[in-house]
């Protein structure tokens with residue numbers, strides 16, 4: 719079945735969890751005196767026209783600005799890998815086209831991360847491989863997972879501290895069984911989301927849900943939050959990510 723790039727209306731669902739949870743920046747865990755609205759995911763990972771009412775959370779200005787360069791790199795790198803090029807006109811993400819047009823340093827850097835790998839054991843003599851800057855990719859994956867978890871569960875305690883695992887891979891690196899498992903997998907916990915949280919409201923009303931996945935933009939970005947906490951996402955139907963905060967939930971990542 720072809721992918722339809724229809725745009726779902728992601729309605730910002732008002733949640734009613736404890737007001738005291740809202741006075742902190744979920745990224746640095748400090749009190750927020752000068753809060754900014756942080757889009758999770760960042761618009762750089764979406765296509766135009768952007769869906770209305772994108773999920774936002776309050777973050778301190780410092781964190782919001784600090785992530786901007788990593789997010790630009792992440793979007794540009796992902797778009798280049800999927801497009802097979804750093805030419806602006808080839809890009810699948812408009813933010814990447816803009817970055818490659820205006821940021822020559824970034825384009826050079828990503829160009830230089832591409833190399834030819836010989837892999838006789840896969841029956842392929844040569845293939846093009848892109849080597850990401852792992853720390854930057856990981857910072858963005860964890861940032862997004864933290865934002866999704868906080869937005870859905872309404873409890874900063876679910877996503878504070880260092881996660882026990884965080885990884886991303888292109889879907890093409892998985893066999894069909896792994897792909898099926900990634901999308902089917904349910905939380906091992908039977909706990910209910912906090913009353914009044916977005917997760918509870920979605921569970922009751924089904925806002926933007928497709929088999930439990932929250933569709934920000936169809937074919938472009940969707941995510942799933944399990945209590946525990948485990949956050950999974952798939953970007954552009956190619957990059958899959960998982961971030962886990964609870965030891966008991968991390969069993970699967972070891973098999974990848």
Ligand SMILES: [Zn+2]
Pocket residue numbers: 743744745746747748777778779780781782
């Ligand atoms: Zn902060």
